[in-house]
Amino acid sequence: MLISLRQVRxxxxxxxxxxxxxxxxxxxxxxxxxVAIMGHSGSGKSTLLNLLGxxxxxxxGQYVLDxxxxxxxxxxxxxxxxxxxxxxxxxNFNLLPRTSAMENVxxxxxxxxxxxxxxxxxxxxxxxxxxxLGDRLSHHPGQLSGGQQQRVAIARALVNRPPLILADEPTGxxxxxxxxxxxxxxxxxxxxxITLVMVTHEPDIARYAKRTIVMKDGMIV
Amino acid sequence: xxxxxxxxxxxxxxxxxxxxxxxxxLGIIIGIAAVIAVVAVGQGASVTMQSQISSMxxxxxxxxxxxxxxxxxxGGMGTTQTLTADDGDALLRECPLVRAVSPLVRxxxxxxxxxxxxxxxxxxxxxxxxEVRNWDVASGSFFTDSDLRGAxxxxxxxxxxxxxxFQGDDPIGKTIRIKNMPFRVIGVMAPKGSAAWGQxxxxxxxxxxxxxxxxxxxxxxNNVNQLMLSLTSMEVxxxxxQEIGGLLxxxxxxxxxxxxxxxxxxxxxxxxxxxxxxxLMTVLLTVIASISLMVGGIGIMNIMLVAVSExxxxxxxxxxxxxxxxxxxxQFLVEAVALSGAGGMIGIGLGISAASLLAxxxxxxxxxxxxxxxxxxxxxxxxxxxxxxxxxxxxxRLNPIESLRRE
Numbered sequence: 119m120l121i122s123l124r125q126v127r128x129x130x131x132x133x134x135x136x137x138x139x140x141x142x143x144x145x146x147x148x149x150x151x152x153v154a155i156m157g158h159s160g161s162g163k164s165t166l167l168n169l170l171g172x173x174x175x176x177x178x179g180q181y182v183l184d185x186x187x188x189x190x191x192x193x194x195x196x197x198x199x200x201x202x203x204x205x206x207x208x209x210n211f212n213l214l215p216r217t218s219a220m221e222n223v224x225x226x227x228x229x230x231x232x233x234x235x236x237x238x239x240x241x242x243x244x245x246x247x248x249x250x251l252g253d254r255l256s257h258h259p260g261q262l263s264g265g266q267q268q269r270v271a272i273a274r275a276l277v278n279r280p281p282l283i284l285a286d287e288p289t290g291x292x293x294x295x296x297x298x299x300x301x302x303x304x305x306x307x308x309x310x311x312i313t314l315v316m317v318t319h320e321p322d323i324a325r326y327a328k329r330t331i332v333m334k335d336g337m338i339v
Numbered sequence: 340x341x342x343x344x345x346x347x348x349x350x351x352x353x354x355x356x357x358x359x360x361x362x363x364x365l366g367i368i369i370g371i372a373a374v375i376a377v378v379a380v381g382q383g384a385s386v387t388m389q390s391q392i393s394s395m396x397x398x399x400x401x402x403x404x405x406x407x408x409x410x411x412x413x414g415g416m417g418t419t420q421t422l423t424a425d426d427g428d429a430l431l432r433e434c435p436l437v438r439a440v441s442p443l444v445r446x447x448x449x450x451x452x453x454x455x456x457x458x459x460x461x462x463x464x465x466x467x468x469x470e471v472r473n474w475d476v477a478s479g480s481f482f483t484d485s486d487l488r489g490a491x492x493x494x495x496x497x498x499x500x501x502x503x504x505f506q507g508d509d510p511i512g513k514t515i516r517i518k519n520m521p522f523r524v525i526g527v528m529a530p531k532g533s534a535a536w537g538q539x540x541x542x543x544x545x546x547x548x549x550x551x552x553x554x555x556x557x558x559x560x561n562n563v564n565q566l567m568l569s570l571t572s573m574e575v576x577x578x579x580x581q582e583i584g585g586l587l588x589x590x591x592x593x594x595x596x597x598x599x600x601x602x603x604x605x606x607x608x609x610x611x612x613x614x615x616x617x618x619l620m621t622v623l624l625t626v627i628a629s630i631s632l633m634v635g636g637i638g639i640m641n642i643m644l645v646a647v648s649e650x651x652x653x654x655x656x657x658x659x660x661x662x663x664x665x666x667x668x669x670q671f672l673v674e675a676v677a678l679s680g681a682g683g684m685i686g687i688g689l690g691i692s693a694a695s696l697l698a699x700x701x702x703x704x705x706x707x708x709x710x711x712x713x714x715x716x717x718x719x720x721x722x723x724x725x726x727x728x729x730x731x732x733x734x735x736r737l738n739p740i741e742s743l744r745r746e
Contacts, residue, residue: 168740173743193663197663200660201660201661212659216355225657225660226660226661228344229663230661
């Protein structure tokens with residue numbers, strides 16, 4: 119199992135009111151799966167994705183990622199796991215403004231083990247070539263279409279060769295043509311063995327995944 | 340994340356907001372520039388004054404005749420007539436700390452060479468005057484002991500007098516008239532410049548004191564206006580003053596209990612005053628510098644807080660892709676230090692230019708000490724670290740989830 123969650127709980131404390139976000143979630147995802155998480159807003163799907171992405175820690179329960187127990191790790195250790203094992207794709211792309219596509223893709227490499235700048239550039243260039251943006255290397259996000267920006271973000275997620283990619287509404291800001299392109303790219307990556315977990319509320323998009331998990335009131339139904 | 344990359348990211352962030360960065364750094368720029376300029380000018384002025392004081396002579400001590408007290412009236416300094424050239428000879432003979440002595444007899448008057456005339460002072464001195472004042476002859480020669488004994492009518496001109504009377508002609512061997520008495524010019528002194536109080540030291544004529552006394556003042560007495568002494572070194576000054584006082588008292592035998600009939604002065608008071616003024620200036624500068632650097636630092640803190648809040652999403656993203664807290668801390672700290680350091684460097688450049696300009700206008704020398712420059716640079720970097728830490732710390736404590744959600 120790449121991901122193994124056991125009885126994971128998470129409660130948010132909001133001004134004297136406790137809002138339970140995850141209510142004892144257990145979930146296994148094997149290496150090479152493509153999973154879509156669906157559910158209404160407030161169902162806990164974003165919280166689940168944040169926990170899977172090691173951006174947050176569960177209050178109780180166990181999370182093992184790629185054989186490593188994540189619970190109890192400090193912020194720096196979590197940052198290391200995010201850097202090596204997880205690639206993030208966001209709804210709003212989250213590219214650095216006024217920064218070239220190349221440098222956006224290189225970004226995660228700066229926070230990992232030291233890599234020579236030539237190799238860094240070579241890896242970014244190879245990825246951008248592969249996703250069809252080889253002629254846009256020095257373009258800034260503002261000079262790219264939404265679909266192109268999301269491809270750059272995917273290249274950034276891939277640059278450290280992580281086993282897992284987490285996508286939060288990756289097509290939410292895209293037209294349907296671009297959305298289909300992005301999903302085609304995801305399928306291709308999945309075929310190469312990368313595990314994908316994607317949060318979406320669009321059934322059309324969820325259909326691309328091989329398995330769909332539906333969440334309601336902090337639980338998997 | 341290595342230092343070069345961090346610095347490059349910081350520089351890019353600063354260049355991206357050129358106007359804002361420049362305005363923010365302005366506090367540091369002005370503060371550092373002011374300090375550098377004032378220090379440079381102040382040090383130049385202080386050195387000038389010190390060199391002017393030392394241009395007066397080698398370890399100079401002056402002895403003036405004291406005041407007379409006769410019939411209930413207390414005259415001013417120099418009203419006694421008891422200080423003589425023989426006192427000077429005795430001091431040289433018996434005080435080993437005294438290296439050279441020259442009497443000084445002052446006279447003044449109109450000097451004439453052909454159709455040119457010039458009113459100036461005439462200093463009657465002996466042959467040791469050159470050593471006491473550390474003053475060489477530029478052309479011709481100084482007078483000799485036999486000129487002194489024979490009260491020869493010879494003189495050596497100061498540079499200014501030579502220029503005014505001879506207008507470029509060679510004065511050596513020519514005869515000028517001082518108060519209608521003919522004197523043969525045997526030499527011209529090297530230029531000495533102005534004294535600490537601005538007087539032109541080259542506007543003078545030097546002659547044997549015996550000649551000045553007999554010929555210009557028409558007097559047979561040997562009393563002089565002052566004795567100029569050169570000590571072996573300035574360290575022996577207190578001891579030398581004591582020995583000089585003892586010897587003169589012994590020679591003049593004042594009535595028991597009466598005041599000394601002479602006064603011994605030296606340049607230490609002037610030197611002390613200069614030291615005091617420059618110390619005061621240093622304190623003042625430190626205060627000004629501290630205030631302006633603090634104001635500049637607060638500006639940097641303010642703008643860094645703005646930058647952290649503007650770039651919350653960027654911070655969230657960096658955290659998500661694996662940046663550790665100290666990476667974020669360093670990124671913003673380096674940015675603050677780059678801002679203040681660049682401000683410091685611009686300030687140093689501006690300060691040096693301002694000092695050079697001031698110096699050119701006022702004909703001062705400028706002394707830009709590398710120490711002051713390094714200190715200024717260190718201080719501006721320190722300001723960046725001090726005032727940049729809090730914003731950087733805030734950035735490093737941000738929660739990645741909330742930061743990513745920020746619009």
